[in-house]
Amino acid sequence: MAPLHDSASRVDRICLVVRRAIIERALAPGDKLPEDALGERFGVSRTIARQALGQLAGEGLVDLRRNRIAVVATPTFEEARDTFDIRVELERLVVRHLAGRLSADQIAELNTHIARQETAATGPEAASIRLATDFHVLLARMTGKPILIRYVSEVAYRSGLSLSAYGRPHSPECGVAEHRSLVDAMVEGDRDEAIRLMVGHLQSVAQRAFLPETHARTKSLIDVLAPYMEG
Amino acid sequence: MAPLHDSASRVDRICLVVRRAIIERALAPGDKLPEDALGERFGVSRTIARQALGQLAGEGLVDLRRNRIAVVATPTFEEARDTFDIRVELERLVVRHLAGRLSADQIAELNTHIARQETAATGPEAASIRLATDFHVLLARMTGKPILIRYVSEVAYRSGLSLSAYGRPHSPECGVAEHRSLVDAMVEGDRDEAIRLMVGHLQSVAQRAFLPETHARTKSLIDVLAPYMEG
DNA sequence: TATACATTTATCGCATACGATCTGTGCAGG
DNA sequence: CCTGCACAGATCGTATGCGATAAATGTATA
Numbered sequence: 001m002a003p004l005h006d007s008a009s010r011v012d013r014i015c016l017v018v019r020r021a022i023i024e025r026a027l028a029p030g031d032k033l034p035e036d037a038l039g040e041r042f043g044v045s046r047t048i049a050r051q052a053l054g055q056l057a058g059e060g061l062v063d064l065r066r067n068r069i070a071v072v073a074t075p076t077f078e079e080a081r082d083t084f085d086i087r088v089e090l091e092r093l094v095v096r097h098l099a100g101r102l103s104a105d106q107i108a109e110l111n112t113h114i115a116r117q118e119t120a121a122t123g124p125e126a127a128s129i130r131l132a133t134d135f136h137v138l139l140a141r142m143t144g145k146p147i148l149i150r151y152v153s154e155v156a157y158r159s160g161l162s163l164s165a166y167g168r169p170h171s172p173e174c175g176v177a178e179h180r181s182l183v184d185a186m187v188e189g190d191r192d193e194a195i196r197l198m199v200g201h202l203q204s205v206a207q208r209a210f211l212p213e214t215h216a217r218t219k220s221l222i223d224v225l226a227p228y229m230e231g
Numbered sequence: 232m233a234p235l236h237d238s239a240s241r242v243d244r245i246c247l248v249v250r251r252a253i254i255e256r257a258l259a260p261g262d263k264l265p266e267d268a269l270g271e272r273f274g275v276s277r278t279i280a281r282q283a284l285g286q287l288a289g290e291g292l293v294d295l296r297r298n299r300i301a302v303v304a305t306p307t308f309e310e311a312r313d314t315f316d317i318r319v320e321l322e323r324l325v326v327r328h329l330a331g332r333l334s335a336d337q338i339a340e341l342n343t344h345i346a347r348q349e350t351a352a353t354g355p356e357a358a359s360i361r362l363a364t365d366f367h368v369l370l371a372r373m374t375g376k377p378i379l380i381r382y383v384s385e386v387a388y389r390s391g392l393s394l395s396a397y398g399r400p401h402s403p404e405c406g407v408a409e410h411r412s413l414v415d416a417m418v419e420g421d422r423d424e425a426i427r428l429m430v431g432h433l434q435s436v437a438q439r440a441f442l443p444e445t446h447a448r449t450k451s452l453i454d455v456l457a458p459y460m461e462g
Numbered sequence: 463t464a465t466a467c468a469t470t471t472a473t474c475g476c477a478t479a480c481g482a483t484c485t486g487t488g489c490a491g492g
Numbered sequence: 493c494c495t496g497c498a499c500a501g502a503t504c505g506t507a508t509g510c511g512a513t514a515a516a517t518g519t520a521t522a
Binding site: 034035036046050066067068069 | 502503504505
């Protein structure tokens with residue numbers, strides 16, 4: 001009787017929550033994720049927490065080192081750049097497949113999402129960031145291609161983590177306007193233009209985040225504290 | 232003192248072996264992988280075997296269904312096609328990055344690999360298939376980009392699985408000749424030509440495998456046995 | 463003979479327990 | 493006062509056990 005395990009096992013629930021916490025920047029790179037604490041927090045044993053951490057590590061969101069507490073991954077600057085390179089190619093595939101083939105329902109769903117994004121733009125930062133990421137995942141889902149969905153989601157989350165490490169405070173990054181014009185182009189069936197917009201969109205996100213030398217969290221604690229040590 | 236766990240934990244060792252068995256077609260799609268059996272085979276407990284299966288499932292090589300024995304994944308025909316589409320884009324990135332930048336050591340390593348492949352072409356099928364896949368993984372590794380390496384490896388193994396499901400018996404698929412001319416173009420620094428060769432190579436592999444309607448292993452046991460039941 | 467049902471057996475899901483390893487703190491020595 | 497070692501606490505790695513679930517087998521009935 002007791003649904004001891006909701007169909008989508010508890011492992012997935014933990015992964016979901018942690019992933020979301022990471023892209024919303026509630027968890028920052030380097031933050032610790034002890035198995036005991038996680039398990040207790042979710043009312044499960046270490047076994048389950050451990051599995052979740054393993055899965056997240058597979059997605060590159062968590063670093064697992066032997067006999068050490070798991071931590072939120074800290075992508076290197078190069079990894080962040082590479083992730084975006086891959087992301088561009090994958091999302092190009094998404095747009096190539098969707099342009100001119102969106103059903104009425106899908107168009108409606110996209111518009112709804114964008115509307116929510118606009119609303120959230122004035123609200124708390126977390127929701128805004130999450131919706132921006134979800135837009136890309138939503139697009140991927142619409143291809144109906146499981147493998148593409150998985151990879152796009154993964155690089156999207158990884159990108160969020162990279163932005164958390166190196167990006168600026170999130171000026172409505174992933175501008176809603178760019179999302180809207182992208183959808184418009186896809187609805188029009190202008191495939192080349194849609195691809196161009198998507199690539200441009202992603203590159204501008206990456207550039208806004210990476211070009212200015214905000215190698216912020218790469219610095220060691222000493223470097224961070226240096227400015228305060230002159231008093 | 233006893234190195235109870237070789238640095239690369241036993242989980243990884245199991246994954247390695249199973250992956251290899253899959254691309255070498257010693258394990259076919261649908262083959263069962265019970266936790267007990269795996270664990271006993273490797274001298275570890277179910278816990279470890281279970282973790283390995285989880286990881287392999289994450290890579291798409293294994294299907295995991297609740298309370299059911301894990302099985303080698305059976306990609307659908309569409310998934311197989313999609314995998315190749317993604318693979319083309321990823322390996323295009325690899326070539327784009329490597330063309331004209333290969334070190335002498337790397338060139339030597341590639342030539343050595345190709346030589347081994349030529350030798351193996353006359354030997355058992357398994358070794359030939361494995362080396363063909365490893366060539367692509369080797370290229371990816373040379374980029375030094377961890378994320379690219381991971382994704383290329385994954386789609387390469389997945390492709391191997393797809394070929395196992397839908398491909399023909401493996402006429403030196405992934406022709407060694409194509410590998411060699413690809414390396415030549417990269418050494419020459421002719422980036423566009425190298426990319427063209429890689430894309431062509433992958434597409435020809437996919438075509439040789441998928442175009443002819445050899446939906447072989449999709450048939451049920453009954454269908455497979457039908458031809459023998461007329462005696 | 464074929465179908466539906468009950469029983470058995472194999473296998474998984476998860477928690478727990480014990481041993482191993484690391485991290486940090488206090489104490490002794492330089 | 494600083495450095496190095498030793499001990500204690502925290503955390504992880506793995507095996508094992510018990511309950512739950514599904515597949516496999518056998519049996520009764522139409």
